[in-house]
Amino acid sequence: xxxxxxxxxxxxxxxxxxxxxxxxxxxxxxxxxxxxxxxxxxxxxxxxxxxxxxxxxxxxxxxxxxxxxxxxxxxxxxxxxxxxxxxxxxxxxxxxxxxxxxxxxxxxxxxxxxxxxxxxxxxxxxxxxxxxxxxxxxxxxxxxxxxxxxxxxxxxxxxxxxxxxxxxxxxxxxxxxxxxxxxxxxxxxxxxxxxxxxxxxxxxxxxxxxxxxxxxxxxxxxxxxxxxxxxxxxxxxxxxxxxxxxxxxxxxxxxxxxxxxxxx
Amino acid sequence: xxxxxxxxxxxxxxxxxxxxxxxxxxxxxxxxxxxxxxxxxxxxxxxxxxxxxxxxxxxxxxxxxxxxxxxxxxxxxxxxxxxxxxxxxxxxxxxxxxxxxxxxxxxxxxxxxxxxxxxxxxxxxxxxxxxxxxxxxxxxxxxxxxxxxxxxxxxxxxxxxxxxxxxxxxxxxxxxxxxxxxxxxxxxxxxxxxxxxxxxxxxxxxxxxxxxxxxxxxxxxxxxxxxxxxxxxxxxxxxxxxxxxxxxxxxxxxxxxxxxxxxxxxxxxxxxxxxxxxxxxxxxxxxxxxxxxxxxxxxxxxxxxxxxxxxxxxxxxxxxxxxxxxxxxxxxxxxxxxxxxxxxxxxxxxxxxxxxxxxxxxxxxxxxxxxxxxxxxxxxxxxxxxxxxxxxxxxxxxxxxxxxxxxxxxxxxxxxxxxxxxx
Numbered sequence: 001x002x003x004x005x006x007x008x009x010x011x012x013x014x015x016x017x018x019x020x021x022x023x024x025x026x027x028x029x030x031x032x033x034x035x036x037x038x039x040x041x042x043x044x045x046x047x048x049x050x051x052x053x054x055x056x057x058x059x060x061x062x063x064x065x066x067x068x069x070x071x072x073x074x075x076x077x078x079x080x081x082x083x084x085x086x087x088x089x090x091x092x093x094x095x096x097x098x099x100x101x102x103x104x105x106x107x108x109x110x111x112x113x114x115x116x117x118x119x120x121x122x123x124x125x126x127x128x129x130x131x132x133x134x135x136x137x138x139x140x141x142x143x144x145x146x147x148x149x150x151x152x153x154x155x156x157x158x159x160x161x162x163x164x165x166x167x168x169x170x171x172x173x174x175x176x177x178x179x180x181x182x183x184x185x186x187x188x189x190x191x192x193x194x195x196x197x198x199x200x201x202x203x204x205x206x207x208x209x210x211x212x213x214x215x216x217x218x219x220x221x222x223x224x225x226x227x228x229x230x231x232x233x234x235x236x237x238x239x240x241x242x243x244x245x246x247x248x249x250x251x252x253x254x255x256x257x258x259x260x261x262x263x264x
Numbered sequence: 265x266x267x268x269x270x271x272x273x274x275x276x277x278x279x280x281x282x283x284x285x286x287x288x289x290x291x292x293x294x295x296x297x298x299x300x301x302x303x304x305x306x307x308x309x310x311x312x313x314x315x316x317x318x319x320x321x322x323x324x325x326x327x328x329x330x331x332x333x334x335x336x337x338x339x340x341x342x343x344x345x346x347x348x349x350x351x352x353x354x355x356x357x358x359x360x361x362x363x364x365x366x367x368x369x370x371x372x373x374x375x376x377x378x379x380x381x382x383x384x385x386x387x388x389x390x391x392x393x394x395x396x397x398x399x400x401x402x403x404x405x406x407x408x409x410x411x412x413x414x415x416x417x418x419x420x421x422x423x424x425x426x427x428x429x430x431x432x433x434x435x436x437x438x439x440x441x442x443x444x445x446x447x448x449x450x451x452x453x454x455x456x457x458x459x460x461x462x463x464x465x466x467x468x469x470x471x472x473x474x475x476x477x478x479x480x481x482x483x484x485x486x487x488x489x490x491x492x493x494x495x496x497x498x499x500x501x502x503x504x505x506x507x508x509x510x511x512x513x514x515x516x517x518x519x520x521x522x523x524x525x526x527x528x529x530x531x532x533x534x535x536x537x538x539x540x541x542x543x544x545x546x547x548x549x550x551x552x553x554x555x556x557x558x559x560x561x562x563x564x565x566x567x568x569x570x571x572x573x574x575x576x577x578x579x580x581x582x583x584x585x586x587x588x589x590x591x592x593x594x595x596x597x598x599x600x601x602x603x604x605x606x607x608x609x610x611x612x613x614x615x616x617x618x619x620x621x622x623x624x625x626x627x628x629x630x631x632x633x634x635x636x637x638x639x640x641x642x643x644x645x646x647x648x649x650x651x652x653x654x655x656x657x658x659x660x661x662x663x664x665x666x667x668x669x670x671x672x673x674x675x676x677x678x679x680x681x682x683x684x685x686x687x
Contacts, residue, residue, distance in 0.1 A: 052570060083572030091570070097563035100556075101678035107553075108560040109571045114553035121581075124552040125545075135680075143682065155682035178572055 004065065005030040005214040006051075006182055011060035013046055013238075020046045022238040024060070028182070028231070033208055033215045035225045035246075038235035039258060044218045045092060047235075048184050051216075052089045053081035066181060083112055088180035090171045092187045092218075098160025102151060102170060105159050106142035109177035114138055145173040149203065165196035169203060176207060182214045183207065189221040197221060201228050226250065234258065273327035281320030288315045326666075359630050366536055370529045380528050384535055384600065386640050388593055391539035393620040393632035394546055395589030400618065401627035402546075402555060403582035404562025406463045409450070409470025410617050413443040413587035415477060415609035417594025422490045422604055423483070432496040436595050443591020444584040446473075451583035455576055458565075470614055477606040489605025495527070496534065496599045503527035535596050542589045543629055549585070551679045558582050559627075559679075623664045625671025634672050635664075 004027040013021040021043045028034040036044050049055040051062055053076050062073040064085055071085050081087045097105050107114070117134035118124030124131045146152040149169040154162065159170060168188055175183055185204075189197050205228055207213050219225045225232065225246065232249040234242040236258040242249060249255055293312040296303045369375060369383060392414060399407045420442040424435045450469050454462050477484045484490065495503065501514045503526055514530075515522040549555045557578045560568050565575055598604050620639060624631030642660050646653035664672060 054566075054569070079569040079572050079574055081572075082570055083574070089570050091567070095564050095567035095570070097560050097567065099563060099676060100559055101681070103680060103682050104556060104559075104678055107680060108556050108568070108573065111553050111557050111560075111571065111573045115557075118553055121549065121552055121554045124554075125548060139680070139682070152682070156678055174571070 004028065006216070007061075007063040007065070008047075008051075009061045009063075011047070011050060011062060012058045013043075013050055013055060014058045020238050021050070021057075024235070024238070024240050026233045026240060026243060028214050028216050030214050031208055031212045032230040033204060033217055033228050034231045034233065035217045035219055035229040036233050036235060037219065037225055037249075041237075042235040043238040044235055045186055046238075048089060048186055048216075048218065051081075051184060052087055053078040064182060082178055082180070086179065086181040087184065088175035088178050088182070089184040090175050090186055090188060092190065094164075094167050094171050096159040096167055096171055096174070099158055101156050102146065102159050102162070103139070103142055103155040105170065105174050106145065106177050107138055109174045110138045110141065112178075141177060145176060148206065149173055165192050165199075168192060168196075169200070172200075172203065172207075176211070176213070180213060182216060184216045184218075186218050187220060188217070189219055189224045192221075197224055200224065204228055273324055276327060277320045277324035280323035281316045284316045284319035285312065288312050359633075362630075362633060363540070370532055377525065377528065380525070380532055382640070382644050384528070384532050386636050387532070387535040387539050388597060389617065389620060389636045389640055390633055391535065391542050391593045391596075392590060392617045393624065393636055394539065394542045394629060395586050395593065396617050396621050397624075397627060397629065397632055398546055398549075398558070398589070399582050399586035400621050402550065402562065403558040403579065403586075404626075405454075405579065405582060406459065406618075407466045407583075407586070408463050408611075408614055408618060409466040409468070409473070410586070410590055411609045411611070411614040412450070412470040412473035413446060413590030414594040414597065414613065415473055415606070416446045416587075417443045417591030418598040418604050418609075419477060419484060419490070419594075420591070421595030422493045422598045425494045425599075426490065426492060429494070431500075432494070432595075432599055436592060439595040440588040440591040443594065444588040447583040447585075447587025448580050450587075451580040455579060467611070467614075470609075470611060474606050474609050477609070484606075487605060487607075489603055489607070490598075491603050493598050493602045493604065495602060496531070498530055503530065531596075531600050535600075538592055538596060542592070545589075546629060554578065554581060556679055619661060623661060623671055625668070625673040625675075627676060628671065628673040631671055631673035638664075638672075 006028040008027065009025050011021055011024045012019070024043075024047065026034075026036075036047060038044055046055065050057040051073060053073070056077075057074055060074075064071045064073055064087065066086075073081060073085060073087065076085055082089075097108065100108070114131075114134060115121075118131045119128065143152060143155070146155055149166070149172075151162070151166060151170065154166075159167065162170060168191075172183075172185065172188060175185075188204075189200055192200060201224060204215060204217070208215055208228075217225070217229065227246075229246045232242075232244060232246055233240060234249060234252075234255050241254045241258055242252050244252070289312055292315065293308055295306045295308055297306050298304075366383075366387075370380065392410070395413075396407065396410045399405050399410070417439040421432075421435045421439040424430050424438055425432070430438075450466065454465050457465055478486055480486070497503070498514050501512060501517050503515075504511075504513045504522075513522075514526055550559075557568070557573050558581075560571075560573065561575060561578050561582075568575055568578075597608070601608075616639070620632055620635045623639070624633070624635035639657060639660060642656050643653050646656045649656075668674065
């Protein structure tokens with residue numbers, strides 16, 4: 001068996017007396033899609049916030065295994081998780097830069113690379129050739145992703161003017177522009193119609209198969225979860241109640257109980 | 265429907281008149297005059313009546329033509345749209361014309377000492393507006409204490425020039441660096457603050473600097489101010505009517521008559537160049553990764569963090585660079601006035617600069633110029649009306665906000681476009 005990309009061990013997050021995540025352990029594979037599902041308030045987004053450094057976990061460990069190093073994500077604070085460890089995320093309510101153009105959104109995602117190339121702005125001020133070259137490459141990368149989601153013709157429009165479904169897709173490829181090892185998607189299918197959901201599935205499978213990026217997915221839309229997940233983790237009240245393949249999950253009595261309640 | 269609308273707007277305007285009466289009745293209507301050691305009340309009901317009628321009728325008209333959504337040909341949509349179309353499409357031409365005009369301005373036939381002074385003052389405000397535009401317009405950090413950096417620049421220039429006798433061109437960068445350091449100093453404690461909270465802290469910071477200048481008597485001479493700040497020289501050639509023995513001055517070197525206007529014209533070009541440098545720098549840095557990160561930070565800080573953008577460094581650079589230009593403008597101010605005191609750096613200065621940036625359209629460079637010319641020009645035009653000029657100032661702001669709620673020039677051009685970069 002290949003080494004897991006992400007190992008979460010005994011993760012606990014408490015807000016005062018409230019235990020949002022209780023001793024949670026799971027793992028995610030490199031070129032697999034791992035879904036985290038559960039009823040509202042089960043602690044799914046909190047897991048993401050701990051992983052991506054927005055919250056400081058109370059206890060436990062989260063290891064990201066790259067080719068030759070093992071990083072403890074708990075050691076990184078907010079922006080460093082994306083910058084140093086290469087964990088990208090999207091948000092439940094879309095967080096684009098609405099008044100900046102689509103292309104600019106993707107360029108901001110490549111900020112750290114460009115910042116180095118611009119010699120902390122000083123070389124950039126004098127149009128150094130190395131910076132111009134790096135910027136051109138960044139535009140090419142942006143264009144590559146825009147071609148994939150079919151938004152190249154709107155590259156210079158404000159991101160806030162895009163239709164909802166396109167904004168979702170743009171947010172995902174913007175996260176991909178930081179060249180992440182692990183992509184965390186928080187309800188990417190929320191508010192999408194059937195056709196847009198299908199396109200989303202295609203995009204996620206492309207990222208998984210072609211880019212070999214591990215995907216961690218929070219989702220309520222079961223059609224998305226069942227169709228593309230390789231592995232499902234079910235949370236309820238901050239505890240893991242089940243894990244297995246999509247098919248096993250569908251038939252698991254514990255999961256049905258958590259969602260629908262017990263028969264009595 | 266039509267009739268009902270008319271009814272509600274009449275009701276609304278009568279109510280407005282009532283409020284105006286309640287406000288202006290006591291403020292304007294009752295005037296106390298000291299006569300024979302007794303205070304007498306001199307009522308001025310006629311003026312109150314005029315004000316109330318103006319308020320009520322004005323409200324009625326705006327109801328009919330501005331806020332009336334059914335009426336598509338309302339003033340706002342027609343005039344507002346044509347102005348905005350003109351400004352949005354012709355931004356580049358406006359900028360070019362303004363630059364050419366400002367270069368030939370000192371030599372136009374009607375230009376006199378008074379106009380030159382106003383032009384220099386406007387350019388100082390334009391430069392400050394451009395500097396603050398980096399902080400407010402691009403990075404979205406509402407800084408109400410910008411005048412502090414102006415003061416730091418002015419005082420550091422003055423102190424270095426007086427005590428060490430260094431020339432303007434050495435003191436200028438030093439003053440800029442000092443101001444930038446104070447920018448970082450302000451930046452650190454406010455890193456986590458946003459919006460209203462940030463505004464309050466920056467406001468306090470501006471006051472702190474002023475009070476510090478007022479009380480640190482040994483260094484700043486407190487309320488007496490610093491006098492005898494050296495005037496700038498034209499690359500080593502001073503502007504003097506009676507040169508010392510063997511000293512070369514501007515007019516002897518060029519073999520022309522001495523004229524006090526020579527120095528004014530030199531100061532004018534100095535601030536013009538400084539302001540244009542600020543502008544070019546801002547235009548350039550907006551297109552660099554740091555500039556894009558500033559704007560992204562203004563749009564959504566959490567999204568920035570999720571993309572690995574360091575919010576601390578990004579904010580601090582915005583504060584530091586904005587402050588640096590404030591410092592440059594401050595040292596120009598000091599050398600022009602030859603005298604500075606804390607009086608010159610009160611909160612109202614910050615407020616005017618913020619007003620210029622906001623009214624110009626956040627982040628718009630040309631907008632800053634238009635707003636400055638409009639606001640400062642208006643204050644000057646109304647100079648003879650004394651206290652009424654602040655009413656004109658306020659009225660102008662209200663008008664801009666009615667017709668251009670997002671500022672005079674509100675459109676934003678992307679910093680990079682696919683068409684251009686792929687061709």
